[in-house]
Amino acid sequence: MVKRIVVIGPESTGKSTLCSALANHYNTLWCPEYAREYLLTNGKDYTYDNLLTIAKGQIALEEEYAAKVAATSTLPNAYLFIDTDMYVMKVWCEYVFGKCHSYILEQIKERRYDLYLLCNIDLPWTRDELREYPDEQPRRELFQLYKGLLTRQSVPFVEISGLENDRIEAAIAAVESFKLLGEGC
Numbered sequence: 001m002v003k004r005i006v007v008i009g010p011e012s013t014g015k016s017t018l019c020s021a022l023a024n025h026y027n028t029l030w031c032p033e034y035a036r037e038y039l040l041t042n043g044k045d046y047t048y049d050n051l052l053t054i055a056k057g058q059i060a061l062e063e064e065y066a067a068k069v070a071a072t073s074t075l076p077n078a079y080l081f082i083d084t085d086m087y088v089m090k091v092w093c094e095y096v097f098g099k100c101h102s103y104i105l106e107q108i109k110e111r112r113y114d115l116y117l118l119c120n121i122d123l124p125w126t127r128d129e130l131r132e133y134p135d136e137q138p139r140r141e142l143f144q145l146y147k148g149l150l151t152r153q154s155v156p157f158v159e160i161s162g163l164e165n166d167r168i169e170a171a172i173a174a175v176e177s178f179k180l181l182g183e184g185c
Helices: 016-023 034-042 048-072 086-097 103-112 136-151 164-180
Strands: 001-009 029-031 078-083 115-119 156-158
Touching: 001 016, 001 048, 001 086, 016 029, 016 078, 016 115, 016 164, 029 034, 029 048, 029 086, 029 156, 034 048, 034 115, 048 078, 048 086, 048 103, 086 103, 115 164
Parallel strands: 001 078, 001 115, 029 078, 115 156
Antiparallel strands: none
């Protein structure tokens, strides 16, 4: 069985770096954020409807990676670390467009995850061609939106803070704690 651990948070909080480090540590795969490739290929000027396409692409990519982990793991339970899920799509839709696709909301209800790692905004914002919110106020607002969503759902979550190595150590400790609770492998 593949245990799905989602890493979420505002942009430039080290989600991809953390997913890669965790996958390396646990000798498994991580599912990248579909939106990045989509926007690099199709241009960074996106519409509300593009976000639905991105959400569907994210789910398909996650399922592809989960199947790879299930097919290659020799463990009874293996991890897949996921950079972004439908909570991110919900926040993105609502923050930018003030509304959310019903498909995304349905997927939030249907999909099941085992643990969330919420990346704090305490890393310096780093510019890249796709990032939109360099100012602290939007980053703080987005972080609170993610935290509010996670607080209201039943899946455990751990807030991850600090510089890169501190984040990796905290994330590994969270996964190990998750295992001790009898939820992991």
